[in-house]
Amino acid sequence: MSIPTRSKTVLGIDPGFDRIGAAILDENKVLYSCCIETDRGLLHAERLFEIGMAIKKIIKKWKPAALAIESLFFNQNITNALKVSEARGVILYEASMAGLKTYEYSPQAVKIAVTGYGKADKIQMEMMVRRLINLPKKSSKRLDDEVDAIALGITHLATKKSI
Amino acid sequence: MSIPTRSKTVLGIDPGFDRIGAAILDENKVLYSCCIETDRGLLHAERLFEIGMAIKKIIKKWKPAALAIESLFFNQNITNALKVSEARGVILYEASMAGLKTYEYSPQAVKIAVTGYGKADKIQMEMMVRRLINLPKKSSKRLDDEVDAIALGITHLATKKSI
Numbered sequence: 001m002s003i004p005t006r007s008k009t010v011l012g013i014d015p016g017f018d019r020i021g022a023a024i025l026d027e028n029k030v031l032y033s034c035c036i037e038t039d040r041g042l043l044h045a046e047r048l049f050e051i052g053m054a055i056k057k058i059i060k061k062w063k064p065a066a067l068a069i070e071s072l073f074f075n076q077n078i079t080n081a082l083k084v085s086e087a088r089g090v091i092l093y094e095a096s097m098a099g100l101k102t103y104e105y106s107p108q109a110v111k112i113a114v115t116g117y118g119k120a121d122k123i124q125m126e127m128m129v130r131r132l133i134n135l136p137k138k139s140s141k142r143l144d145d146e147v148d149a150i151a152l153g154i155t156h157l158a159t160k161k162s163i
Numbered sequence: 164m165s166i167p168t169r170s171k172t173v174l175g176i177d178p179g180f181d182r183i184g185a186a187i188l189d190e191n192k193v194l195y196s197c198c199i200e201t202d203r204g205l206l207h208a209e210r211l212f213e214i215g216m217a218i219k220k221i222i223k224k225w226k227p228a229a230l231a232i233e234s235l236f237f238n239q240n241i242t243n244a245l246k247v248s249e250a251r252g253v254i255l256y257e258a259s260m261a262g263l264k265t266y267e268y269s270p271q272a273v274k275i276a277v278t279g280y281g282k283a284d285k286i287q288m289e290m291m292v293r294r295l296i297n298l299p300k301k302s303s304k305r306l307d308d309e310v311d312a313i314a315l316g317i318t319h320l321a322t323k324k325s326i
Contacts (some may be wrong), residue, residue, distance in 0.1 A: 043265070044255070044265070045255040045256075045258060045265040046259060048252055048255050048256045049256060049260065052256050052260075072245055078241070081241075081245060081248075082235055082244060082245070082248040083248075085244075085245040085246075085248030085249050086252030088252065089211055089248065089249030089251065089252030089253045089256075090252045090256045092208040092211050092249065093208070093211045093212060093256065095208060096208040096209060096211060096212040097212065097215075102206070102207070
């Protein structure tokens with residue numbers, strides 16, 4: 001399945017298994033953002049199914065040209081890292097099926113792109129995200145994962161512009 | 164997408180990123196087995212795409228009712244474990260889309276089911292697989308991954324029978 005894409009629209013993803021941040025950005029604004037939460041009562045494979053279907057739906061609606069996703073390195077909780085990798089696989093697979101180009105950014109690269117400081121905390125990140133880009137009003141509070149997904153989109157747009 | 168399944172047919176998968184063993188078994192024989200090899204010249208997401216498409220094709224042709232896949236634990240090569248987990252995610256996702264039930268077995272559980280010994284080596288495993296099940300003739304040599312996928316199918320059938 002290859003769908004027509006909007007050339008300057010990017011899907012930012014903060015990967016996870018319980019919660020996945022997703023954001024659609026174009027050159028200077030956030031068009032959409034959300035936090036996909038999987039149902040803990042479901043079986044493992046069913047939760048991966050939920051993740052894939054949610055990503056498919058977002059891609060179908062917003063037609064981004066690229067996926068910007070956080071890369072994953074070793075962390076202390078290996079069981080969790082393996083689960084998040086499974087979810088990453090599903091997300092990359094859906095993006096690939098829809099013909100999106102995929103780009104990976106390390107957490108540190110995202111922090112540097114957004115705040116200029118590789119060890120910025122969550123509060124600094126959210127503050128800078130609000131300064132850098134127009135965020136649509138939203139009734140519910142944005143979760144960290146959602147802010148991180150927006151930050152990934154910003155990183156991608158900034159990196160691509162400067163090339 | 165939910166497709167009709169053959170109730171006693173299982174898809175055994177030895178997950179990997181470079182090579183994935185796949186086997187279709189029914190009660191007492193191997194109907195099909197192969198080793199899916201991804202093209203190292205392709206991009207990361209494209210290789211996940213190749214894996215998913217190959218799994219989709221096998222499920223569509225053989226209509227198994229269940230997936231028996233090796234579980235993954237911490238191993239020394241963490242980078243590789245994360246890549247294999249991404250592939251596992253794609254495989255579980257395709258199985259889930261087709262309505263297969265999924266079952267996970269540890270490498271040790273497979274060795275015990277097939278040889279009675281949790282530390283069996285590859286030669287012992289292949290020898291016992293040949294004794295336990297009818298293998299179709301094949302012109303090319305079976306790779307270890309393919310034998311492991313058959314062993315996963317045997318483990319599943321043996322476990323399910325004894326419940």
